[in-house]
Amino acid sequence: MSIEGALRYYLGTGIGKGVLRFERLRNEWRLRHRAPKTSSPFSPPLSTSPWLKELISRHYLTGRYADAHRKVAWVTSGAPVEFLKALGYYLLYPENHGAVCGIRRRGEELCQAAEEAGYSRDICSYARTDLGSLLSGRTPVGRLPKPDLLLCCTNICQTVLFWYRVLAAHFRVPLVIIDTPFIYSTAPAHAVDFVQRQLELGVETAERVAGRSIDPAELERVTRRSREAVELWMRVLERARHVPAPITAFDEFIHMGPIVEMRGDRATVDYYRALLATLDLRIARGTGALKQERIRLIWDNLPIWYRMRGLSELLARHGATLVASTYTNAWGELAALIDPSDPMRSAARVYLHPILNRGTGHKLDTIQRLATDYAAHGVILHSDRSCKPYSVGQMDQRERLSARGIPALLLEADHNDPRAFADEQAENRIQAFLEMIPS
Amino acid sequence: MSTLERLQSIAQNPARVAERWKADGGKVLGYRCLYLPEEIIWAAGMLPYPLYGTPEPVGLADAYFQSCTCEFIRNLFDHALSDRLAFLDGLALSNTCDVVRRLYDMWSRHVPATPVYLVNNPQKLLGEANRDYFMEELRRFRARMEEIAGREITDDGLRDAIALHNRTRALLRELYALREQDPPPLTGAEALEICMAVTVLPADHADGLLTELLAELRGRQVEPSDGPRILVTGSMLDHPALIRMVEEEGGVVVIDDLCNTSRTFWHRVEDDPDPLTALYRFLNSRALCACMHPVEARIEHVLELVDTYRVDAAIDFNLKYCHPFLYEAPLLKERLEAEDIPVTVLEVGHDLSGHGQLRTRIQAFIEMVSV
Numbered sequence: 001m002s003i004e005g006a007l008r009y010y011l012g013t014g015i016g017k018g019v020l021r022f023e024r025l026r027n028e029w030r031l032r033h034r035a036p037k038t039s040s041p042f043s044p045p046l047s048t049s050p051w052l053k054e055l056i057s058r059h060y061l062t063g064r065y066a067d068a069h070r071k072v073a074w075v076t077s078g079a080p081v082e083f084l085k086a087l088g089y090y091l092l093y094p095e096n097h098g099a100v101c102g103i104r105r106r107g108e109e110l111c112q113a114a115e116e117a118g119y120s121r122d123i124c125s126y127a128r129t130d131l132g133s134l135l136s137g138r139t140p141v142g143r144l145p146k147p148d149l150l151l152c153c154t155n156i157c158q159t160v161l162f163w164y165r166v167l168a169a170h171f172r173v174p175l176v177i178i179d180t181p182f183i184y185s186t187a188p189a190h191a192v193d194f195v196q197r198q199l200e201l202g203v204e205t206a207e208r209v210a211g212r213s214i215d216p217a218e219l220e221r222v223t224r225r226s227r228e229a230v231e232l233w234m235r236v237l238e239r240a241r242h243v244p245a246p247i248t249a250f251d252e253f254i255h256m257g258p259i260v261e262m263r264g265d266r267a268t269v270d271y272y273r274a275l276l277a278t279l280d281l282r283i284a285r286g287t288g289a290l291k292q293e294r295i296r297l298i299w300d301n302l303p304i305w306y307r308m309r310g311l312s313e314l315l316a317r318h319g320a321t322l323v324a325s326t327y328t329n330a331w332g333e334l335a336a337l338i339d340p341s342d343p344m345r346s347a348a349r350v351y352l353h354p355i356l357n358r359g360t361g362h363k364l365d366t367i368q369r370l371a372t373d374y375a376a377h378g379v380i381l382h383s384d385r386s387c388k389p390y391s392v393g394q395m396d397q398r399e400r401l402s403a404r405g406i407p408a409l410l411l412e413a414d415h416n417d418p419r420a421f422a423d424e425q426a427e428n429r430i431q432a433f434l435e436m437i438p439s
Numbered sequence: 440m441s442t443l444e445r446l447q448s449i450a451q452n453p454a455r456v457a458e459r460w461k462a463d464g465g466k467v468l469g470y471r472c473l474y475l476p477e478e479i480i481w482a483a484g485m486l487p488y489p490l491y492g493t494p495e496p497v498g499l500a501d502a503y504f505q506s507c508t509c510e511f512i513r514n515l516f517d518h519a520l521s522d523r524l525a526f527l528d529g530l531a532l533s534n535t536c537d538v539v540r541r542l543y544d545m546w547s548r549h550v551p552a553t554p555v556y557l558v559n560n561p562q563k564l565l566g567e568a569n570r571d572y573f574m575e576e577l578r579r580f581r582a583r584m585e586e587i588a589g590r591e592i593t594d595d596g597l598r599d600a601i602a603l604h605n606r607t608r609a610l611l612r613e614l615y616a617l618r619e620q621d622p623p624p625l626t627g628a629e630a631l632e633i634c635m636a637v638t639v640l641p642a643d644h645a646d647g648l649l650t651e652l653l654a655e656l657r658g659r660q661v662e663p664s665d666g667p668r669i670l671v672t673g674s675m676l677d678h679p680a681l682i683r684m685v686e687e688e689g690g691v692v693v694i695d696d697l698c699n700t701s702r703t704f705w706h707r708v709e710d711d712p713d714p715l716t717a718l719y720r721f722l723n724s725r726a727l728c729a730c731m732h733p734v735e736a737r738i739e740h741v742l743e744l745v746d747t748y749r750v751d752a753a754i755d756f757n758l759k760y761c762h763p764f765l766y767e768a769p770l771l772k773e774r775l776e777a778e779d780i781p782v783t784v785l786e787v788g789h790d791l792s793g794h795g796q797l798r799t800r801i802q803a804f805i806e807m808v809s810v
Contacts, residue, residue, distance in 0.1 A: 118769035122760050158537050161562060162766035165734050169770055177732060179563040182540050194572035201568060360544040385507050392541035395503055
């Protein structure tokens with residue numbers, strides 16, 4: 001952490017932020033003045049989209065220079081990060097970086113780089129994308145900062161444990177693991193105690209690496225902002241209960257960036273507040289995300305990052321859209337458990353309860369509840385080759401949903417590796433499914 | 440029939456042991472994998488029965504598990520769905536991988552006749568930060584076993600079970616020590632079958648057979664071989680075909696590091712006034728499966744085996760779709776190669792299809808390391 005490093009950090013991020021702000025203003029101006037495409041089945045993009053782009057780009061821009069001046073932690077998407085934020089760490093999410101690579105169609109090339117180094121094609125495509133990027137030095141975001149600390153929480157899958165061990169061996173930095181017992185109903189007290197104990201030990205390690213102690217008031221502030229953002233995010237999602245839905249799950253997959261990567265930041269709270277206002281305006285005007293909404297669907301599992309546009313256009317041609325997803329919902333449904341006055345205990349409880357750390361019955365109930373609350377006509381279960389905890393159980397869920405009168409389609413794909421996706425076959429199956437739905 | 444042949448025949452049809460136990464009025468408790476103590480099951484008067492699959496293509500389970508998931512687990516679920524495990528009075532699983540957790544889900548929904556229990560063990564081992572948590576899990580497991588068995592598990596009963604199982608472990612260590620010899624008096628395929636048989640047999644019965652077997656093997660005459668001494672590692676191999684293939688191609692399999700062989704008996708339960716604490720310490724010290732953390736403990740263990748058994752080369756048989764081991768394979772390979780031990784990582788199916796191609800690769804590897 002030298003003077004030169006600080007200079008590079010402030011100069012690089014300062015100039016970059018200026019450029020990004022200029023781009024955002026230009027994009028906002030364009031959005032306001034561009035004549036809407038009459039042939040498109042979609043309403044014009046959400047007016048906050050340029051802001052979102054600025055927010056996410058700024059996050060990666062800061063990342064480029066972060067290791068010159070700040071402590072950096074690489075963390076899993078379900079990890080309790082509030083204490084790292086309170087200690088001033090810059091946080092990088094390899095999974096989100098994976099998604100960015102996927103959206104920019106770099107997934108396949110990076111997966112192959114990992115496979116060449118001996119990683120099986122059968123392991124998670126996020127892990128392969130990330131390891132491929134690490135080993136080849138290629139990334140669409142310019143540069144990733146080197147971590148001083150790795151934080152891995154197994155509440156989303158056990159794959160992250162295995163993946164982060166590889167990262168730890170590569171970077172030779174401390175690895176904090178929050179080992180979360182599986183929860184089939186509600187968490188027993190000894191499981192919450194266990195996670196809390198690990199969090200406390202994790203804080204000690206993070207403090208040692210950061211060379212400073214955590215300020216309890218700052219931790220409380222960050223936790224409060226986390227809760228605020230999570231609550232706002234949930235309200236954003238719930239706006240899609242309105243018919244026609246002012247926002248779709250396709251939008252949410254992109255707009256979820258801040259709630260995952262920048263949970264606990266003031267900017268995230270500000271952004272979601274603005275997004276909410278935009279959605280309310282749409283509702284007041286009767287504008288849906290789709291001009292002609294006929295079929296409302298629920299999505300289960302991660303998105304297919306490299307086919308988002310294609311899928312949303314395919315659905316739109318049939319007047320169909322996704323109004324909710326278990327995936328985006330996962331970042332909002334636990335809001336009530338967050339207690340800023342008791343950050344460690346409540347974090348232990350919150351981070352034990354993500355949908356992926358629970359039984360398949362819980363997921364089935366969640367899907368059914370979403371279907372009712374969002375007045376959905378059917379469900380698409382994305383059987384994601386890369387995500388076993390999310391996907392195993394879907395075949396059973398499909399049967400059970402159908403038995404309860406909710407048509408469900410099992411769509412085989414992979415969230416980041418296009419080689420596991422057969423376009424034509426998927427298209428045919430989706431079309432057949434949509435034709436079957438009475439609306 | 441020699442003792443070895445008797446054990447081999449048990450390994451070929453382990454269910455017979457459980458059925459006989461059942462016919463004598465006992466209860467059988469199936470389990471997988473390493474992180475629950477069979478002593479608790481035994482102390483409840485039940486037969487701890489580790490589940491083994493059969494090398495058949497997956498059938499009924501394909502309606503519940505995607506085809507890109509562990510074939511071993513799908514095979515076990517096939518057995519359950521087709522009533523081949525009807526003799527089980529219960530199933531206990533330990534918290535190892537994502538697919539086992541989902542097996543718990545699927546089993547509880549679709550095999551209601553056999554109650555299933557998950558010991559939610561921590562995955563981060565060695566340190567004692569997990570102690571209170573893991574101890575509570577073990578207490579709950581004990582209570583559940585008492586319920587299924589319909590009898591109390593006393594501390595004395597647990598102590599006896601620990602002593603008995605420690606004896607079996609010691610005998611198996613003795614057996615494996617024979618493999619340090621050059622040439623070893625038993626093949627790798629035989630060792631696998633012996634382990635499979637011993638793990639399903641009632642421990643008090645297994646001990647006698649192992650003692651006889653040791654005497655038998657000590658007197659065995661074996662042709663010297665100049666083939667490379669091979670270490671086999673991976674998750675599980677519940678059929679000797681692959682190890683036999685290595686041996687047919689000239690390799691001498693001197694040690695195996697698998698979830699159904701040496702990992703089950705390498706450590707012993709150390710004395711502690713409280714038997715449950717003793718079991719906790721035992722399980723917590725056994726960071727030998729790639730599912731567990733830290734992985735360095737497992738890699739160090741493999742390196743020690745390489746040393747003790749004077750290993751020339753290693754084969755990592757990775758069961759297809761077994762993620763913990765797939766992630767670990769490059770790390771292990773790098774560490775072994777740094778010690779000048781050539782390694783080949785082979786992804787293998789759980790059934791016997793695809794063995795033709797594997798033979799060619801094994802042949803090439805043995806040839807390469809024999810030079």
